[in-house]
Each structure stands twice: as structure tokens, then as C-alpha cells.
Amino acid sequence: MASSLAGPVRVRFAPSPTGYLHVGGARTAIYNELLRASLGGAFVLRIEDTDRERSDPAMTRQIQQALEWLGVRWDEGPFLQSERLQRHRARVDELVEQGRAYACFCTPERLAPLRDAAVRAGRTFRYPRTCLELPAAEAARHRERGTPFVVRLRMPDAEVRFADLVRGEVAFAAEVLDDFVLLRSDGTPTYHLSVVVDDVDMGVSLVLRGEDHLSNTPKHLRLFEALGAPVPRFGHLPLILGADKKRLSKRTGATSVEEFRAQGILPEALYNYLALLGWSPGDDREILSREEMVAAFSVERLGGSASVFDVEKLLWMNGQYLWALPPDELRARLEPFLAEAGLAEYRGNPRLAAAAALHQVRARTLRELAAQLRPYFHDVAWDDEASRKYLAKEPRLPELLAELGRGYATAEPFAVELLEAALRQLAEQQGVKAGALIHPTRMALSGSTAGPPLFDLVALMGRETAVRRLAAYVEALRRL
RNA sequence: GGCCCCAUCGUCUAGUCAGGUCCAGGACACCGCCCUUUCAAGGCGGCGACACGGGUUCGAAUCCCGUUGGGGCUACCA
Numbered sequence: 001m002a003s004s005l006a007g008p009v010r011v012r013f014a015p016s017p018t019g020y021l022h023v024g025g026a027r028t029a030i031y032n033e034l035l036r037a038s039l040g041g042a043f044v045l046r047i048e049d050t051d052r053e054r055s056d057p058a059m060t061r062q063i064q065q066a067l068e069w070l071g072v073r074w075d076e077g078p079f080l081q082s083e084r085l086q087r088h089r090a091r092v093d094e095l096v097e098q099g100r101a102y103a104c105f106c107t108p109e110r111l112a113p114l115r116d117a118a119v120r121a122g123r124t125f126r127y128p129r130t131c132l133e134l135p136a137a138e139a140a141r142h143r144e145r146g147t148p149f150v151v152r153l154r155m156p157d158a159e160v161r162f163a164d165l166v167r168g169e170v171a172f173a174a175e176v177l178d179d180f181v182l183l184r185s186d187g188t189p190t191y192h193l194s195v196v197v198d199d200v201d202m203g204v205s206l207v208l209r210g211e212d213h214l215s216n217t218p219k220h221l222r223l224f225e226a227l228g229a230p231v232p233r234f235g236h237l238p239l240i241l242g243a244d245k246k247r248l249s250k251r252t253g254a255t256s257v258e259e260f261r262a263q264g265i266l267p268e269a270l271y272n273y274l275a276l277l278g279w280s281p282g283d284d285r286e287i288l289s290r291e292e293m294v295a296a297f298s299v300e301r302l303g304g305s306a307s308v309f310d311v312e313k314l315l316w317m318n319g320q321y322l323w324a325l326p327p328d329e330l331r332a333r334l335e336p337f338l339a340e341a342g343l344a345e346y347r348g349n350p351r352l353a354a355a356a357a358l359h360q361v362r363a364r365t366l367r368e369l370a371a372q373l374r375p376y377f378h379d380v381a382w383d384d385e386a387s388r389k390y391l392a393k394e395p396r397l398p399e400l401l402a403e404l405g406r407g408y409a410t411a412e413p414f415a416v417e418l419l420e421a422a423l424r425q426l427a428e429q430q431g432v433k434a435g436a437l438i439h440p441t442r443m444a445l446s447g448s449t450a451g452p453p454l455f456d457l458v459a460l461m462g463r464e465t466a467v468r469r470l471a472a473y474v475e476a477l478r479r480l
Numbered sequence: 481g482g483c484c485c486c487a488u489c490g491u492c493u494a495g496u497c498a499g500g501u502c503c504a505g506g507a508c509a510c511c512g513c514c515c516u517u518u519c520a521a522g523g524c525g526g527c528g529a530c531a532c533g534g535g536u537u538c539g540a541a542u543c544c545c546g547u548u549g550g551g552g553c554u555a556c557c558a
Contacts (some may be wrong), residue, residue, distance in 0.1 A: 016558050124482050184556040191558045282507045305486045313508040362520045438517045450519030466501040
């Protein structure tokens with residue numbers, strides 16, 4: 001299977017800026033970074049923006065930011081492929097001079113029927129090499145007339161075989177490989193040309209990329225050879241699937257790093273989760289620091305089969321990281337989420353920090369956590385259905401809560417022990433269970449049936465808010 | 481259609497390269513119990529898989545072949 005690796009490597013991540021950074025791309029970047037960190041060498045970031053139509057410069061910046069946020073660090077770049085077009089063309093000229101590539105005057109319109117015929121006949125289409133055998137005179141005539149042409153690589157008529165780092169031996173028969181286009185008729189380089197020339201120039205010694213490139217690899221290998229460059233090692237990672245087992249798409253949920261960030265996923269959690277989607281340290285560890293991952297990482301431990309992106313597990317893992325955050329860190333991470341919870345003005349508020357600590361273990365994302373903090377600062381809506389149940393159980397509830405409110409209005413100090421004692425004493429005097437008061441009180445103050453220990457909540461909320469909401473809730477109960 | 485890749489609990493995976501220690505281990509989810517004023521967190525337990533069929537072998541999750549299923553590629557896109 002996978003062969004072992006040693007020594008420094010030069011790896012790269014080469015996204016195209018046609019959209020936000022996809023989690024699949026992010027995972028590829030992570031593995032490249034881990035590989036580079038465990039073996040030494042360099043990690044190059046290159047932006048494949050040769051498709052002018054679909055590339056967006058804003059996305060280039062966006063992708064960099066997403067990588068930085070995720071905590072993926074690269075050593076060199078970002079290099080923009082679009083700035084290297086002259087270089088790509090120059091290398092094609094060399095190949096043509098050496099007879100390793102040739103001009104082809106066949107139009108797509110001419111080739112299309114041939115391709116269809118091949119498919120119908122159950123064969124792989126190969127360019128028939130019409131122009132390879134073109135008499136010199138005819139070629140010259142085309143040149144004079146200025147006939148548009150592409151440049152094709154002349155593929156050796158031999159099988160291509162290579163040892164994929166994650167899949168083992170892979171072979172492609174000569175018959176399925178054709179003389180693919182290096183230079184388009186408008187003179188721009190194709191993806192295949194650009195990637196290989198850049199990998200050569202950037203000294204890339206190991207290419208770890210998505211499985212969608214596996215079929216391109218024989219072409220690339222031949223190009224490396226034609227360019228007289230050392231051939232890097234290749235490894236192809238399986239794709240990430242959605243819950244429907246199809247390629248992860250927006251239809252099935254969030255797909256970009258940006259979206260997870262906006263949902264309040266912590267970067268270290270996403271990194272950890274993605275790293276484990278297709279790789280395992282070999283033991284039962286699941287929560288690993290970057291250092292632990294670097295120490296345990298090896299290309300042999302990469303899996304070869306596609307994995308389903310499981311949001312539930314990501315959320316669990318995010319919870320693990322969230323709960324472990326020290327107070328200062330938690331406050332800082334929460335800040336970007338305050339605005340959407342209507343808490344922007346409470347930034348730095350000590351009550352907010354205390355509430356965050358109280359709810360930390362009850363939320364799985366920063367967004368959830370921020371939302372839970374709202375009742376400490378804004379009025380709440382009560383759940384009528386739950387309220388009716390409380391009332392059905394204890395018809396005297398309005399009077400009891402009113403009495404509790406009066407007690408809390410004068411409780412001194414307004415602190416957990418006293419608040420609890422007061423409520424329990426009232427319950428005992430009135431012959432009701434403490435729970436019969438505790439749950440409605442929680443509803444009165446927080447609008448929820450769930451939450452932190454009640455007296456922590458009351459103490460933190462403060463006398464003024466607690467007494468006011470209790471009174472308002474009593475009125476609401478009477479109106480039910 | 482052709483070519484290539486993949487196949488262990490619902491999901492992520494360990495085990496597969498060096499066949500026996502695997503009536504298959506861990507995690508998420510789910511269910512139950514404990515803790516508990518609720519919800520979480522935590523602890524304990526449960527449910528749950530080697531896709532199928534042949535072969536090789538004393539012995540196969542592990543090796544080989546086939547079938548089935550899934551995925552990728554099949555552009556003058558990247």
C-alpha cells in the first residue's frame with residue numbers, strides 16, 4: 001500500500017478562487033500542513049486563478065483569511081498563477097521545439113463528432129493525432145493563414161504506472177491517455193500546463209490533493225517528464241460526502257469554512273474534526289492538539305475511502321473545545337457573536353462574562369452560547385404551554401411566586417445561599433415541593449425550562465430584574 | 481458508455497500492507513441507569529458492522545477473482 005516517507009518535503013495547496021474555501025479543500029490544506037510539519041520542508045500556497053471567467057480576486061483574499069482563521073500556516077506564497085502565464089507559455093515553446101508537443105489545428109467542432117462516436121462505440125476518446133502527422137507544407141500554410149491552433153503534448157505510447165501514497169499502485173493503459181491540450185487557441189495555458197510548470201518551478205516534491213485529480217495524474221506525470229523535471233510523489237485523498245452520500249454540496253448543509261465560522265464553530269475544533277475525517281492517529285485519541293497530530297501524522301494512516309461529513313460529531317467536538325476554554329479566551333471568542341444576539345453593547349460587561357461561564361457547558365457553538373445569554377439583559381417570552389402545566393400542578397402558583405418575589409425584594413445579601421434558603425423555606429411553609437416553585441421561577445426569569453442551577457441564575461441576574469420578571473410573570477399567569 | 485478509485489456498526493474509524501491474540505476495539509448519535517431543582521456536562525451500561533458470491537489456507541475482516549453498490553474523471557474548466 002502506501003510507502004513510507006522520510007526527509008524534508010515541499011508540498012503545496014493550490015485552491016482556485018472560484019468560491020469560499022470548501023471543507024474538502026481545507027482538509028487537503030490541513031494534511032499538507034501536517035505532512036510538512038512532521039517531515040520538515042516547506043508548504044507553498046498557490047492560487048490557481050487562470051480561469052479568468054470564474055476567478056474572483058476577492059475570493060483569493062477570502063481563502064487566505066479562512067486558512068489563517070483555521071490555523072493553517074504556509075511557508076511560501078501565496079503565488080498567483082495568473083502572474084506566471086509568460087513562463088507557462090515559454091515552457092510550451094520549448095516542448096514544441098523539442099518535438100515533445102505540437103500544434104493542432106483541429107477545431108472543437110471537428111473533434112466533437114469523433115468523441116461522440118468513440119463513446120457510442122464504448123471506447124475512450126483519444127485525439128487521432130491528425131496534426132501530429134500533418135505534412136510540413138500544410139502546417140506552414142496554416143501558419144501563414146493564421147489558423148487558430150492549440151498545442152498538444154505528445155504522449156508516449158506506454159502505460160503510466162505510479163505508486164500513489166494513499167492508494168498504492170495505480171496504472172493507466174496507453175490507450176486511454178491522449179494528447180491533451182497544453183495551450184488554448186487564445187494562447188492561454190490550460191490547468192494541466194500551469195500546475196505542472198508551477199510545481200516544477202516551486203520545487204514541489206510531493207503532491208497531496210483530492211481524488212478528483214487522480215485521473216489527471218498520468219497526464220501530469222508525462223508532462224513532468226517532458227519538461228525534464230523530477231517527478232514528485234503523488235497522493236490522492238478521498239472526497240468528503242454529504243449525509244446523502246453524494247459529494248458534499250450546499251444542498252446538504254454548510255460546506256465552506258466561512259459558514260462554520262459564522263455558526264460559532266471554533267477553528268481548532270474544525271481543524272481537529274477535519275483532520276480525523278480520513279486520518280486517524282492509530283489509537284483511540286480523538287481530541288488532539290496540533291502538536292499531537294504532527295507527532296502522530298503519517299501518510300500511511302490516511303484512509304482511501306470517502307467519508308461522510310457528520311455535523312453532529314463536529315458539534316460534539318466543538319463542545320469539547322468550547323467547554324475547555326478559559327474565561328478570558330471564552331469572552332474573546334464570544335465577542336463576534338454578541339451583535340446577532342442583541343448584546344453588542346454588553347461587550348466587556350462582567351455579568352455577561354459570568355453568564356457565559358455559567359452557560360459554557362450548555363452550548364455547543366458560540367452562536368448558541370450568545371443566544372443563551374440574552375435573557376440576562378433582555379426581557380423574555382414565556383412558554384404558555386409549560387406555564388399552564390405549572391399552574392395545573394399548583395393552582396396557588398401566582399400567590400406563591402408573588403410571595404417569593406416579595407422575599408427576594410428584600411433578601412440581603414442577594415446571594416445563592418440565601419435565595420435558595422428563602423425559596424425552600426417558602427415551599428415548606430406552604431406545603432409544596434421546592435420543584436413546584438423552582439421550575440416556574442426559571443421560566444419567569446429565563447423564559448426556558450432548561451438552564452443552569454436556578455439560584456446561580458437568579459443571583460447573577462440581580463435583584464431588580466428578578467423581582468420585576470417574577471411580578472410580570474405572576475400577572476401573565478393570572479391572565480392565562 | 482469507457483477508464484480509474486473505494487467498500488468494517490446509522491456516521492467517523494481501529495484492525496487489512498506482515499492471515500490466527502477479532503463470535504471485531506474506540507468515538508458521535510440513539511436508548512437505559514447513576515448524579516441532579518431543570519438542561520447540560522460527567523460516570524456506568526445497552527443497541528449496533530466485516531456488502532454479496534466464489535476461491536486460496538489447518539485458519540480470512542485481512543490474500544485472489546467475480547458480482548453488486550458508491551464515487552471520480554471522461555473539455556481549448558480548474
